[in-house]
Amino acid sequence: MQNEESRTAMSEKFDVIVIGAGAAGLMCAAEAGKRGRRVLVVDHAKKPGRKILISGGGRCNFTNYDVSANNFLCKNPHFVKSALSQYTNWDFISMVSKYGIEFEERDHGQLFCVNDHTAKDIVSMLLEECQQAKVEQRYRCDVHSIEKTDSGFKMHLNTDQVECGSLVVATGGLSMPKLGATPFGYKIAEQFGLSVMPTTAGLVPFTLHKEDKEDFAELSGIAIPAEITAQDGTLFKEALLFTHRGLSGPSVLQISSFWEAGQSVSINLVPEVDVAELLANSREKHPNQSLKNTLAKALPKRFVEVLIDRKELEDKPLKQFTEKQLNGIVEHLENWKIAPNDTEGYRTAEVTLGGVDTDHLSSKTMECKNIKGLYFIGEVMDVTGWLGGYNFQWCWSSGFVAGQWV
Numbered sequence: 001m002q003n004e005e006s007r008t009a010m011s012e013k014f015d016v017i018v019i020g021a022g023a024a025g026l027m028c029a030a031e032a033g034k035r036g037r038r039v040l041v042v043d044h045a046k047k048p049g050r051k052i053l054i055s056g057g058g059r060c061n062f063t064n065y066d067v068s069a070n071n072f073l074c075k076n077p078h079f080v081k082s083a084l085s086q087y088t089n090w091d092f093i094s095m096v097s098k099y100g101i102e103f104e105e106r107d108h109g110q111l112f113c114v115n116d117h118t119a120k121d122i123v124s125m126l127l128e129e130c131q132q133a134k135v136e137q138r139y140r141c142d143v144h145s146i147e148k149t150d151s152g153f154k155m156h157l158n159t160d161q162v163e164c165g166s167l168v169v170a171t172g173g174l175s176m177p178k179l180g181a182t183p184f185g186y187k188i189a190e191q192f193g194l195s196v197m198p199t200t201a202g203l204v205p206f207t208l209h210k211e212d213k214e215d216f217a218e219l220s221g222i223a224i225p226a227e228i229t230a231q232d233g234t235l236f237k238e239a240l241l242f243t244h245r246g247l248s249g250p251s252v253l254q255i256s257s258f259w260e261a262g263q264s265v266s267i268n269l270v271p272e273v274d275v276a277e278l279l280a281n282s283r284e285k286h287p288n289q290s291l292k293n294t295l296a297k298a299l300p301k302r303f304v305e306v307l308i309d310r311k312e313l314e315d316k317p318l319k320q321f322t323e324k325q326l327n328g329i330v331e332h333l334e335n336w337k338i339a340p341n342d343t344e345g346y347r348t349a350e351v352t353l354g355g356v357d358t359d360h361l362s363s364k365t366m367e368c369k370n371i372k373g374l375y376f377i378g379e380v381m382d383v384t385g386w387l388g389g390y391n392f393q394w395c396w397s398s399g400f401v402a403g404q405w406v
């Protein structure tokens with residue numbers, strides 16, 4: 001018993017402990033430290049910012065020129081507005097500029113480090129901000145047995161007991177397990193009675209091989225309902241959108257998590273139309289009608305024209321097709337195979353959809369409404385940005401605002 005007493009007596013005290021030395025955690029720690037708070041950042045990894053370092057092919061797509069609430073997925077679409085307005089993309093851009101880090105704009109306002117500057121410089125910048133704010137850091141550090149106390153929280157870090165007034169969970173999502181991603185943050189949420197929205201990895205459009213890309217470029221902006229199946233049998237039925245770079249839309253963003261490089265996907269282009277019936281009826285009533293004009297009732301005409309140009313379909317009057325040929329056309333449209341070249345996101349770390357339910361959190365401070373001193377920031381919560389620097393911006397914004405209150 002005495003032993004336990006003395007261990008408690010030796011418990012080291014911090015104002016703030018941040019679990020997770022990633023984008024959101026480092027941002028929050030630096031901000032809290034600037035306010036004179038005694039801050040400790042802990043992470044089970046060997047070093048900070050591992051996902052930042054590999055993001056954007058090592059160039060880090062750190063934000064976007066055009067950021068609004070519309071660029072984020074969250075059960076509550078208004079949740080992100082406060083943080084994004086308190087700390088904007090321009091605030092982060094000005095910090096990057098202050099540190100002399102050069103960057104370039106790529107597609108859609110995406111900003112990447114350029115020339116001699118890489119993702120390492122973004123991590124160094126955040127660490128420098130932390131150092132100036134006297135933030136302590138511990139790596140290869142496991143967190144055990146978090147408990148609520150009257151004055152805050154106590155927990156074990158490896159074998160040491162520590163206490164804090166504010167506890168910030170910045171543990172990220174489940175994407176990139178090789179970089180140490182775990183469900184730890186969700187477990188903390190559940191321990192304290194917060195619900196967690198179901199998690200899935202995703203949000204990556206496909207790019208196409210040069211020839212396919214050129215063939216379909218003119219269809220940019222056209223959307224059709226579709227069912228997409230990956231080689232592992234996973235199927236999603238949602239809109240398919242042709243873009244100037246390839247294939248997008250919710251169905252593609254979803255299936256991308258189940259696709260591996262080199263594989264093709266199978267797409268039912270007509271999930272809501274009985275094409276066999278359409279062709280049979282049309283051939284009976286309008287035998288001289290062309291295949292193109294017939295299929296234009298089920299698909300955008302320009303898309304049908306592209307399939308004909310690609311010699312996937314032959315355009316002639318319906319009466320000239322045999323039964324077998326018509327069945328072949330149906331089969332082709334219901335199992336249209338295309339092999340993506342890549343995903344747009346190879347430059348961008350994958351994200352996790354879902355996470356800690358934002359209904360439990362203050363959108364102004366990221367603090368739990370029911371548990372004083374407990375904060376969730378970054379990717380651990382149910383906020384997912386679109387591809388293009390938005391997920392990093394959410395880390396900077398949510399980390400910054402929590403840092404003003406912890």
